[in-house]
Amino acid sequence: MSAQLSTNIYFPTWFKNQNIFDRALLTSTWLENKDKKKVTAAFVITTELTGLPERQRGLVPAIQHLYAEKMISELFNQQKGRGLEVQSGNHTYTLGIDSEFIENRQSALTFVEENLLCSPSKITTPKEMEQFICKLHSLFAKDLVNSSGIPIPPGNYRDSIILLPKDNVGQNMTKVAENVQKKDRNAVVPFLTLVKRIEKSKDPCATLKQFTEEEARVFSLGFDTLYMDWKEIPAAMTKFCEEYLRKIQAETDPLDLATWVHMELINIHPFIDLNGHISRTLASAELRRGNLSPIFIFDENAYVKAQERRDSAEFKAFLKRTINLSAKLEKILETEETLQSVLVRC
Secondary structure, eight states: OOOOOSSSSOGGGGTTTTHHHHHHHHTTTTEEEESEEEEEEHHHHHTTOOHHHHHHHHHHHHHHHHTTTTOOOHHHSSSSSSSSSETTTTTTETTTTTGHHHHHHHHHHHHHHHHHHSSSSOOSSSSHHHHHHHHHHHHHHTBBBTTTTTTTOOOOOOOOOOOEEEGGGOOOOHHHHHHHHOTTTTTTHHHHHHHHHHOOOHHHHHHHOOOOOOHHHHHHTTOOSSSSSSEEEHHHHHHHHHHHHHHTTTTHHHHHHHHHHHHHHHHHSSSSOOOOHHHHHHHHHHHHHOOOOOOOOOOOOHHHEEEEEEEEHHHHHHHHHHHHHHHHHHHHHSOOOOOOHHHHHH
């Protein structure tokens, strides 16, 4: 059985370096560690395994098993939009990316390189920055539908409330309710009552604001409600673009800028969907501008918690840990055979 890794298809320059590619690949391959917790292969390698023999025993057999059990597609699609591509014979598997999304991602990342990271930058005014972000979203959203099968409006700010399930549990209400029960078993019934109240409301934003302190607490066990009222988005994005351009021109520390960009855009949540893709892409661009590693997700739970708490210091600490793990993984890859050569022998 063999797998041929491709490092130059679909992705712009920040993923073409072999070590960067291997890191991106490994942070898209999810395994179950000894504590029965789902983490990436990269997390296992950097925290639990030492040396090539253990790495081969821990990672390669797992991938072989997944191939043999024909589970590879399921694994590779668990983390959408955060991986790369593997080719095996005439078959192409996309690590963490829907097949329909590959072209979109290529166009979006190339667009960032050609307009934001070029020297000099083609973006010189706040208005151009806002147009750039909307165009970036339209490239990601091209021909895509959301989890309900509704087309994602490309490049358009949302015009409605947005509620995202806490702890990344998915859109299924049963899973959200189960998540609420784990946190507070007495809160499930009042939580579902509040959900129905929101669903029946003609103005959900106004209804949310009318919640009592206890109702807000219960509702927040299941849904993140901290996102901005959609009516405030245009003004907020104008202010964001003005500040973003000012920080770039002031040569702000790349780690500080990446943290700020991600946190601000997540707080605003300007689009109905793909806000995480936009935030991670721009934050990664600023890290790469500063010769740092782009954002790789070693531990999904850590990423979700860091952004949910809306604490810049905590998210910056998360980025630092991610960059340090990425550097550690790079050293492992430099002193071992590359992942490509290991997989080719499988």
